[in-house]
Amino acid sequence: METDTITAISTPIGEGAISIVRLSGPEAIPMAAAIFQGKDITEAASHTMHYGKIVDPATNEVAEEVMVSIMRGPKTFTREDIVEINCHGGLVSVNRVLEIALSQGARLAEPGEFTKRAFLNGRIDLSQAEAVMDLIRAKTDKAMSVALKQMDGRLSGLIQRLRQDLLETVAHVEVNIDYPEYDDVEEMSHDMMRKKTKEVHQEIEELLQVAKQGKILREGLATAIIGRPNVGKSSLMNALVQENKAIVTEIPGTTRDIIEEYVNVRGVPLRLVDTAGIRETEDIVEKIGVERSRQVLKESDLILFVLNYNEELTAEDKKLFEAIEGLDFIVIMNKTDLEQKLSLEEVKELAGENAVISTSLIEDEGIDDLEAAIAKTFFAGEIDTGDLTYVSNVRHIQLLKQAKQALEDAMEAIELDMPLDIVQIDVTRTWEFLGEIIGDTASDSLIDQLFSQFCLGK
């Protein structure tokens, strides 16, 4: 009956060692297959479970190590094809998997929608009907109050302002259409529309940026330590870990398999990624070539590149510089306790705008400088962590992305010189998406705006 595929986190959030992202609908299996690295699950038998990784197709980044259950309809809870992705318990990883599933075109399930589908598809019999209705009611009400509670006043205030801006713009276009002879208001021009949409677009981008930074704060900066053998990578790792004994594990379950170390450097959480990987980077460029290693390194938010102060720059060092060009990195010239053979000038030239720090890890020197540089790299020296948490709800982020896309469609139409009443279709959609964030979809607002903003009539 339903044609779209829905997804949601179907386990209580933040509790338990395992979280499940569930997909249900005709596209559930192909969608999961598109983000799953492992066995070809489109061929998998029903009611089987498979080990593999969830990979974000946009970045090729591995998001999570998972077990995936394939259940083909009709012998499932909803009677549709269902895929359940079992993630590590943490909110972070499970949210990440959900986001990736949404990026494949799945729709975020409404509260109680799996149960509703189960019912509509005849999975649940009559004796349970009343209970289902109560459940939908309860879940919807609860979700509503949770959603409202989750919404920071700053976010709803900002969204309301953006919506009012858009509404006035739309009303302006409407008055030109419905009252073509009304001369009190300037005819809305493409330039005015371009300016307005750009402003709102920028604000939405900033909100998404906040969301991204907030995510970094919650998840930690993926940090890779690279360099030739024996330059002091392990010492650097140990120094950072020892120096910052408070390992950030606010998020339960994230440290189950120790492939990551969490350290908090002056309020910046670092996730020292894949310690095994760090060992392998010793010959990463040799092994897989510059292009491929760049791909691997791109997954990092920050790269700590260690050089030997006591040796001249080698060809291998230069290849590594090449591999990290354009990424965020900090160069660490280690072993200042030994004689300087490294050319500071040469290093600075290769490092460009990125920080260059001198340390002697053996003598515990220079760690402070490094920590300051890390903080500076990501927050331009100013960190107000409180400000970066208010756009964290997956639903909000998804709607912001949709709003942004609709606005970009409008902006494209402006550049194509489409008539403004056509451009306005996508501006109105943007307004609607933003409205969904704050739960306001009243369609009468436009008419009200029209008549309060302009003096119209015969």
Add this chain to the structure above:
Amino acid sequence: MMTYNAGHYDVIVVGAGHAGMEAGVAAARMGSKTLMLTLNLDMIAFMPCNPSIGGPAKGIVVREVDALGGVMGKLIDKSFIQMRMLNTRKGPAVQALRAQADKNVYMQEAKKLLENEENLTLHQGMVDSLIVEDGVCKGVVTETKAVYTSESVIITTGTFMRGKVLIGDVEYESGPNNQRPTLKLSNNLEELGFKLTRFKTGTPPRVISHSIDYSKTEIQPGDENPKYFSYETIDRVVEQLPCWLTYTNEFTHQVINDNLGMSAMYSGVKRGTGARYCPSIEDKIVRFNDKPRHQIFLEPEGRDTDEVYVQGLSTSLPEYVQHEMIKTVPGLENAQIMRAGYAIEYDVVVPSQLWPTMETKNIENLFTAGQINGTSGYEEAAGQGIMAGMNAAAKLFGKEPIILDRSQAYIGVMIDDLVTKGTNEPYRLLTSRAEYRLLLRHDNADLRLTEIGYQAGTVDEKRYAKYEEKKRLVEQEKKRLNKLIIKPSADMNKFLEDMGTHLKEAVKAYDLLKRPEITYENIESILQPDSDLPEEVKEQVGIQIKYEGYIKKAKEQVDRMLKMEDKKIPDDIDYNAISGIATEAKEKLKKIRPLSVGQASRISGVNPADVSILLVYIEQGDIARVAN
């Protein structure tokens, strides 16, 4: 009371205004023996307010009525004194025609049309009450004791029910323009259980043309090559009359402010609700007091009269203040008022008491249409009238009800709004009320609705054949353009660069037309076609190709909407028995009795959770009913 039997009809239409006309003609053309009763045979299709038909959204409604076989488009094409296409610099979806009408010619043409209509009887008389037996309407009784029995009755009494004219502190019972009001019918409807409310509208003074100094105003001419409303009108030369533009000023506003307390609408007495979009000049001054001036359009009321309508000066100020006020307006310093402006208050049937067919929920076979349902405007009235007429006849012949959805017509948008949401002020159609306005264009009203009219019986064979031919030619031309390849030769690129674009590789003509710089005419000149395609086919091909992406997107939205419209709610649904639906939503659902889940979702106060539960209940309706 001594009454006499005056005969039996299939359909009786009470009123012969813009709604009544369409209702009567549609019912008659579908084969019903139809009677139209009107207060005054000399006032058929009278325009009590501005002498104008069309405008944004409204002009599209006129074409929709025409596509369904209605008469408004033909009447205005015969009687216009000025025609303009509006919004020509905007997209195709919002363009619309507006005409200034010769009021008298419009009325004469209307009467002639009704007199010559087969199956239609025209009679002068005031209806006092309805004959209702066991909740079914069976006819009407007139003031002069005539009893007409019928299968169904359509009431289209406009602003006449308990009408009251207000000018300053003067007030008297009256229909528009001092016609007799309808006093008894309101009581009868209330006795039958209908909820009525009071609305208000107004009209400006009229002045005599030779007292106007036009040199102080700006001329507003009609289009050089006027288009027509009706798809059947044949091109002819019409000498057009201009309108004139002038403005109010601080002196005008001073007079109004000094006398505000004298205005019927500002005297402190509680009155019916007026429309925000049809404000009196007093409203404009009060609500937008920072505006230094307001536009005034001077519109001739016809060729054979010197009377001029002063658009923008609708008022209920005392007559002597109107004289004082009008003299402050440039060009009107010596203007002689022929008729004073006034406000009129009248009874309205709360439209949520109607089914989407325009039949009342209370009384079977009783329909209401037009301003009585709380709308304003001749076009809105016509749109409802034709649907009421078609549905009355359809029911008579045991045919399916004819309901237009929100993606099919502005008429559908309007009726859905009225019956689902109701209205707390006189309702006017605006393009912004339509979610899918790119689909609801004036240029494709025939493609949208002719088929429906033909199936119902309001559109004849000749007209239908013409529509089919147009449809065929449009498809054929689109196919042709999709096959033609245009190569990037030097000459071609020279031509295209003049247009502001160029070609790197060969493209289909179809895809080239999608570029914003290129018009269908450009393609035509590139291809040098031999075709004698009619203009409207070329226009259609151009629009359909150029806006294909947007049209497709809109259609996808429509598909989603229709899915919910297709989920019908059974007649015998017992909302009380459905646990889980919120109490407020239950009350609303019981009152509106939506026909589909889609309609239910548009009722204010019914939230998505209620809709989900309703859906669950309906999908499992059979099981649920067994359990009950």
